[in-house]
Amino acid sequence: MSIQGARKTIAIIGGGPAGLAALKTVLDTDEFKAGLWHPTVFEAREKVGGVWLPAEPVDNPPLTPLYDSLTTNLPHPVMAFTSLSFPPETPLFPKAKAVEDYLLYYAHHFGLNTHIQLNTSVEQAVWTSPVWRVSLSTGRTLDFDWVIVCNGHYRKPRYPVIPGLDDWVVRNKASHSAWYRRPHELGSTVMVVGAGPSGQDISAEMCEAADSVIHSTIGTPASEDGKLKRRGRPIEFHPDGSVLFEGDIIEKGIDHCILATGYEVEFPFLSSDILRSTLPPPIPPLPTEAFNSSYHVFPLAKHIFPLQARYPPESLTFLGLLVRVAPFPILEAQALAVVQAYRTPLDVEAEAKDILVRYQLLTKASDAAHPKLDIARNWHKFEGEEQFDYRDETYRWAGGSIVVPDWEKEMYEEKGILRQTWVELEKSGEAAGWVKGVGKNGDHEWVDLLKRLLAYAKSKAAA
Missing domain, CATH: 3.50.50.60 (FAD/NAD(P)-binding domain)
Incomplete structure (x- = not known):
């Protein structure tokens, strides 16, 4: 042809x-x-x-x-x-x-x-x-x-808007995790903000270099585990090195804060x-321009194609x-x-309807005080x-024939316990044995390994 x-x-x-x-x-x-x-x-x-x-x-x-x-x-x-x-x-x-x-x-x-x-x-x-x-x-x-x-x-880097934080950043008392590479001397007490994978990793690693590490994440109950203190959302950064957290908890003597607070689009x-750099107006109707809120691009058909008039x-x-x-x-x-x-x-009309349906769903679930911002934060999530x-x-x-297999959905859902178990196997020196030869005879061997690892992880958790 x-x-x-x-x-x-x-x-x-x-x-x-x-x-x-x-x-x-x-x-x-x-x-x-x-x-x-x-x-x-x-x-x-x-x-x-x-x-x-x-x-x-x-x-x-x-x-x-x-x-x-x-x-x-x-x-x-x-x-x-x-x-x-x-x-x-x-x-x-x-x-x-x-x-x-x-x-x-x-x-x-x-x-x-x-x-x-x-x-x-x-x-x-x-x-x-x-x-x-x-x-x-x-x-x-x-x-x-x-x-x-x-x-x-x-x-x-995305910097959160918290009273007093800008002063810490200007004085190099706070830095974004984009600059973090390895645990190093930042003082005896280091604070890490952020609940994502980087916040988790960095707070754990900094325990190697600091006497005390405060890991701040939204809604976290106050707790302590050795060098690591867990605290909730930071409410205010004070010039004297203290920070007020939700629950009226104050931590003093913080030498440096690492902000694992994400990135802007x-x-x-x-x-x-x-692309206009601002939050888009409420819909309907769809705007005739495209917007970048720093959290999302809107309106995009299929999260790919900008529906606008230009x-x-x-x-x-x-x-x-x-x-x-x-x-x-x-x-x-x-x-x-x-x-x-x-x-x-x-089909622009059909795509516009799909965008409106998602917008309505996210509106119902959004923060009533800041609905436009909440929708933006969750649009591509x-x-x-x-x-x-x-x-x-x-x-x-698109005319493709690929369908997501059930095993992939299951393993994505169980990624937390799988990773935790794998880390334990690496620490014990057993991980290399698990993957020895796997994949040489086809991808099905990886699927079989994941299923075995998940069964092993669940049996350990139940023991």
């Missing part, structure tokens, strides 16, 4: 997991093979890998928040791209270096590197109908028919006429904005959806099996 159509150029901004998935998906198309589609990835750094490519925190903000001890919080059979498994015998919860190597191999294995320009950042992307004019750090300016935004959302190459929604697309998901497989589904939209226009329904629906819409 011959493929016909106009020649199209595609700029992919970012060579992390999203950009690699987008590029591979385009290279797999008949249009690319027929010489009609011409993709180029622009990656600012010296290698692909995005957030998984390490760097010392000398930039402001750092190029990556990757700290030395980071391991995945998902087992890699759940985390991996569906098109390529991790190598045989890879630890189930691998260190960041294994993920970096996996992404480098992914690019090599699928022949992506010849379409990637390293050490090249996109300075600006401007809509000049009917194309996007893209200005590069090399000084070149090129026109593209389509732009896929894959620059990630772990670069610009940022697109420095898109001007305000492309440029065609498929001409500028966003991958990887979803959180609390297994990201790599979702990126594959989203990339396939982008390709499908290049071929078949979106999936709970329960939402991510798996989304993947199945996205693949189905």
